[in-house]
Amino acid sequence: MSTQTPEIQTLGIIGGTGWLGGSIAKALLAKGVLAQGHLVISNRSCSHPLAREGVQMVTDNQALVDRSELIILAVRPEHFANLNINASGKTVISLMAGITAQAISKQTSAAAVIRAMPNAAVEIEQSFTPWFCFGEVDAATKSLVQRLFESVGTAAEVMEEDHIEVLSALSGTGPAFPALLLTALASQAMLAGIPADIAQLAAKNVVVHNSQLLASRDAQETLDSLIAYRGVTAAALQSLTAGPFEQQIGKALEEGAALARKGL
Known part of the structure; x- marks a missing residue:
């Protein structure tokens, strides 16, 4: 039986060729969480082995946002300040430690922000990923987010953003x-x-x-x-x-x- 999720047309991963974003992208494709061609990744060279698996490659982050309904930010926290994107009306998932959902919402104009904290065990699909919702996130999107992170291990929603900070220092430390x-x-x-x-x-x-x-x-x-x-x-x-x-x-x-x- 197919595990394709119908609630979303396209997912974009900024930083999708890095170790974290890349591991998630590979797992999503391998497990059929997203249909082929419904994953967009930004890359400076617009060239990556994932392109052979039907991933859309773009060089511009805003182009990725424009094509995607759900956007994952898999970049280092210190690079966020220079990440100039407009995600107005969309949901952004941040994998960055130390940057609040409110700050992400303010800079990106996202309608909702989900902060998540996977760890290095995404490489072997054994990460524990806690996640927190800021803003209005419907049940279908929450279900998709859970499935996204279950593709690389286990996951659980937390009700307070501060729990993400504590878990960044616990499960986020990985090995x-x-x-x-x-x-x-x-x-x-x-x-x-x-x-x-x-x-x-x-x-x-x-x-x-x-x-x-x-x-x-x-x-x-x-x-x-x-x-x-x-x-x-x-x-x-x-x-x-x-x-x-x-x-x-x-x-x-x-x-x-x-x-x-x-x-x-």
Whole structure:
């Protein structure tokens, strides 16, 4: 059965040949969320492999807006100030951290703005993407937005814009926190005399592979059962939880969210 969405004729992605916009574009086409020829991407050279899949390529961002009913801004936040487009009467989806929906609406004249925060896992279609609506967005468009982001993982609408700022510092970080944990575990193993290659393998197994068990298990129940066992793992967990571990995580999230609220 086709998954084509009839609610919209054309989607435009400004920045659609970058890593984020490009990953979304490829997934939308591969999963049939949009019909062939109903995706427009702006590119300075007007040349990209996606063109061979029926994507309309344009060199001018305003031309993209004029052809599209729904526009995704997949550009870096610092480039937004020079993005001169008029999206009057249209809905704009922003993937930019630190730029408020009101600021986007004011600069683009969009009728509605949806702020979304995917992460680097869009490349493997495992991103979690929270999104927030500013202005009047009908149910059909919301349904489409959910399907757009489900093409690269999971997604959920949040009711407060500030939740986007907090989640920018949480899920928006992508592999950053796991990478930090992996590096710390490997470093401590090496300090104990474990060869670097073995330390890296052990740490990667914990962070990358064993964490997949949590896909079908409740995290708190897992912790409770391991602590109740009173083994080696329990001793390590109790050492972590007895210290400021959770407070440090909270501080890290607040620092990131504070920067997002301030604007990048």
